Amino acid sequence: MLKVDIGDQCTHCGDDTAFGTGLFVNRIPSGTDGILVLKDGNADVRISVQVDGYMCADCQQDEDDKEFDDSDVDCFYNDEEGGA
Numbered sequence: 648m649l650k651v652d653i654g655d656q657c658t659h660c661g662d663d664t665a666f667g668t669g670l671f672v673n674r675i676p677s678g679t680d681g682i683l684v685l686k687d688g689n690a691d692v693r694i695s696v697q698v699d700g701y702m703c704a705d706c707q708q709d710e711d712d713k714e715f716d717d718s719d720v721d722c723f724y725n726d727e728e729g730g731a
């Protein structure tokens with residue numbers, strides 16, 4: 648499969664994780680499958696690719712949160728009606 652190296656970009660959100668962005672320290676190497684679409688002709692040409700890049704800290708956090716979705720419900724509260 649064709650490999651596409653997106654450099655310092657996050658494979659989940661596309662944020663730049665290069666040194667100096669603040670996302671460099673906590674990034675981890677990450678790969679994902681993707682579709683490269685060529686739009687130069689009348690029909691889109693879709694090519695399956697393997698994307699090599701990094702995962703930023705935010706997206707790592709999002710993945711962790713998914714496992715705790717149910718338990719998080721109790722933590723929600725409504726500021727407008729909470730009052731007192």
Ligand SMILES: [Zn+2]
Pocket residue numbers: 657658659660661662702703704705706
């Ligand atoms: Zn990200």
